[in-house]
Amino acid sequence: MRFLFIFLVLVSFHKTLAQPSVLNQADSLYANGNFSKAITVYKTHDTPSDVYDKIAKAYVAIGNYDLAIDNYEASIKSNPQNALIKYQYAKLLSRAKKFDKAAILFNDLVYEDYKNPNYHYELGVVLEKLGDSSAMNRFRSAYDLDQTHQKAIFKVAKHFLIKRKHELSHKYIDKGLESYQNNLELISLKAQNYYYQDDFKNARTWFETLVSLGESSEFIHEKLSQIHAEFSDYKLAIEQLKLVLKYNPIDSNALFLIGTYYESLQDYAKAETYIKQALLLKDVPLDYEYQKLGVVLNRQEKYKDAIAAFNKSLKENPKNVSSEFYILMSKDKYYEDIDTKIKLYENFRDQHSDTFYAQFADRRISELKKEKFLKAED
Known part of the structure; x- marks a missing residue:
């Protein structure tokens, strides 16, 4: 009997020593990213209730949320007072889009410890996903409890x-920004x-701050371009729009705007190039765009091409009287015969006598008749 007793004591002692070794081995595997093997070792532990949460974390790490949830639920049953496990489980439920269950659990945590700002914040995130307007109350409570809580501040701002x-x-x-001056999300909101x-x-200053901190997005460059254009800094506006095109090379609006900015810089050749590229991509009524192309072509004295562009504008929108008038002006430059020009202006004036363009036509008719008279005297 004495030998049997000693044997049982030794076996028990050996198992007691072995269990920490199991945990150490599993924890080491987890810490080194070998999550599946860590799970296998954790499952050999003699007291499963001690490792359910560790197994759950490992399942989260490999993306198996269903088994992670199962293990968190088992862990909570074994450790109903452990707030940390409840918190981790609630966050997993939120990540797995089980927002109703997550909301209940976070609400319980808030009730248990109202002064924990992160409980309020996480509950707010879940309520926001559920379309519950009370989410903002949780974010503001998180801020009231911790005025350095960057995530809560972002939500409220x-x-x-x-x-x-x-x-x-x-x-x-x-x-x-007082507590984290390089918070990119807050700087973006500021801009x-x-x-x-x-x-x-001020908007330009803050958008440029984002860029100086390494941020780059279609949104940032588009807004910076618009701001530069407001100050007539067209070269800078073009630079930003070309960055927009790196994100979306077929952005017809960006191409068109680059063309208009080159027009403002009187670089009509480049303006023509970009506007033509934009026209090839657009699939909407293009009367304004073709009209702008015609203006750019006129600036380069490409009157025949300009007339063709204005005709396309008119085809896109037959009621666009301004395009019709631009055609007339282009023909005025392109044609040499004065009588033909006078006749064109007279026809236009008669057809559009109720528009302010008729006044321009009358003035040009007078100028052409005077020019004809002077030539006759010569």
């Missing part, structure tokens, strides 16, 4: 930006606030 309450949005953004307030000077 963005809410006020959308509501066009710019001063309130600035207030929260500035508070966030957008100024942009929608038509404060383009």
Whole structure:
């Protein structure tokens, strides 16, 4: 009996020593990213309730949310008072888009520890996904509890930006930037606030701050281009739109705007190139775009091509009287016979006598008749 007792004690002692070794081995595998093997080793532990949460984390790491949820539920049954496990489980439910269950769990956590700002924030995120307007109350509670909570600040500041309450949005953004001056999300909101307030000077400063911090997006470059154009800095506006084209090479609007900016810089050849590229891509009524191309061609004294462009504009929109008048002006430059020009202007004036273009036609008819008279005297 004595030998049997000693044997059982030794076996028990050996198992007691072995279990920490199992945990150490599994934890090491997990820490080194070998999650599947870690799960296998965790499952050999004699007390499953001690490792359910660890197995759940490993399943999350390999993207198996269903088994992770199963293990978190088992862990909570074994450890009902462990708030950390509940919190991790609730976050997983949110990630797995099980928002109703996540909301219940986060709400319980808020009730258990109302002064934890992250519980409020995470509940707000879930309520937001559910379309519940009370989400903003949770974000503001998180901020009230921790005025350095960057994620909560972003949510509140963005809410006020959308509501066009710019001063309130600035207030929260500035508070966030006090504790984290390079928060890219808040800097972006700052730039957008100024942009929608038509404060383009400050908007440019903050959008350029984003770029200086390594940010680059179609949205940023598009807005910067528009702002540069507001200040007639067309070269800078073109640079930004060319960056937009790196994200979307077939952006017909960007191509067209580049063309108009080159026109403003009096680089009509490049203006023609970009406007033509835009026209090839657009699949909408193009009377304005063809009209702009005609103007650019006229500037280069390509009157025949300009007439063709204006005719296309008129074909796109037969009621576009301005295109019809541009055709007339181009023919005035292109044709040499004065009588033909006079007749063209007279026909136009008679057809569009109720428009202000008729006044221009009358003035040009007078000029042409005077020119004809002077030539006759010669």
